[in-house]
Amino acid sequence: MALGLALVVAIGATVIFASRAKQNVHRIHSGNEPILAWMSVPFIAHTHHVAAATLFQAIGVQPREPHDRRSLRHLARDLNRPVPELIAQLQRAIDSAAAAPAQPPGGPPR
Amino acid sequence: MNDQLLAAVSQYGAPALFAIVAVAAVGVPLPITLLLIVAGSLISQGAMNLWWAIGAAGAGSILGDQVGYAVGRWGGTAAIDKLSHLFGKHADLPAMEAKAAAWGGPGIFITRWLLSPLGPWINLASGTARYPWRRFLAWDALGEFTGAALFIFLGRLFSDRVMALTAVLGDLTWAIAGLLVSLVLGYRLLTYLRRQR
Numbered sequence: 001m002a003l004g005l006a007l008v009v010a011i012g013a014t015v016i017f018a019s020r021a022k023q024n025v026h027r028i029h030s031g032n033e034p035i036l037a038w039m040s041v042p043f044i045a046h047t048h049h050v051a052a053a054t055l056f057q058a059i060g061v062q063p064r065e066p067h068d069r070r071s072l073r074h075l076a077r078d079l080n081r082p083v084p085e086l087i088a089q090l091q092r093a094i095d096s097a098a099a100a101p102a103q104p105p106g107g108p109p110r
Numbered sequence: 111m112n113d114q115l116l117a118a119v120s121q122y123g124a125p126a127l128f129a130i131v132a133v134a135a136v137g138v139p140l141p142i143t144l145l146l147i148v149a150g151s152l153i154s155q156g157a158m159n160l161w162w163a164i165g166a167a168g169a170g171s172i173l174g175d176q177v178g179y180a181v182g183r184w185g186g187t188a189a190i191d192k193l194s195h196l197f198g199k200h201a202d203l204p205a206m207e208a209k210a211a212a213w214g215g216p217g218i219f220i221t222r223w224l225l226s227p228l229g230p231w232i233n234l235a236s237g238t239a240r241y242p243w244r245r246f247l248a249w250d251a252l253g254e255f256t257g258a259a260l261f262i263f264l265g266r267l268f269s270d271r272v273m274a275l276t277a278v279l280g281d282l283t284w285a286i287a288g289l290l291v292s293l294v295l296g297y298r299l300l301t302y303l304r305r306q307r
Contacts, residue, residue, distance in 0.1 A: 003302060007295040014288030021281035027274040034273055038116035046155050047270045067157060071117035 035087045037073040044072075044090060050097045058093030059086050112141050119145055123158050124166035131167050135174025135254075137194075137230035143261055143283075144276045150265020151272050160262070167258035168251070171222070175233050175250050182237020190234060207239045215249040222253025223260060225287060 033047040041063070045052035056063045061075060072090075076083045118126040127149055134140040146167055152158040181189050213220075218236065221228040236246050261279075268275045 003295060003299050007292060007299055010288050010292040010295055014285050014292055017281045017285035017288060021278050021285055024274055024278040024281060028268060028271045028278065033271060036113070036273075038113040038120065040117075040120050042155060042157070043120060043151070046151070047272065049270065069121045069157065071113075071120060073113065073117065074121075 040069045124162040128166035128170035131170035132174040135171045146261035147265035150262040151269040154269035168255040171254040178233030179237040182234040207235045218249035219253040223257025
């Protein structure tokens, strides 16, 4: 009896996790990545296909040379601003970049 | 704390990865799959070197695993109890020893990357069961470098989808574990029912 019950629970758990995995596979193809406090600006720029310079500009940060890999939490501490505020500014900049029409190769028309 | 570890890998690269995976391999529950996938993403962004990342992750994990094995083999009951507290549970060592003996080398290999939550337990159990150290090291190294390379390459391939990929892999791991448990339970149930006839 107990063995049968354990088998039903194990099969149920397998089905639940497999269906969740399937849903998350769909997210890989369609969804947007979240912006989290551990991420650096270049990392966010890469996952959202936006230029890092655009995002640095949006939060008013002059990036350190050659690579500024400070996390958002680190930047927030340096700027004395809350992390959610930086995330909101970055999200707006990403949305604006996505809404802007794509520029033709060779730069904008003169 | 996970945020700080991820930020450390993003900022300091391979040395941070080495240190974190070594601590995790001893038994501290840390998001290693996510760290390796993030490392893969950083490689695709040109912020980390592929071979340094695989080397650091593999070597760090092996170091941590050897600590677990050594505690199991030479640490005595008190040390095993202390280490098992790190896992957040009391060690059911006799059961784990039986698993380690039954699974052997392939069990060590598979718990390095596919069923990684069992890894620290198998390290301890291999030590207490006095599984030959050289054989343990060989299977351990094979499994850890396989796991490190696999997750780093996946992170490199899906470099702009790290969180979604981590969620898929986490669910898949539990689905596979559930499937294995179902197969074992199904086999036991069948054996029991045949005996009843």
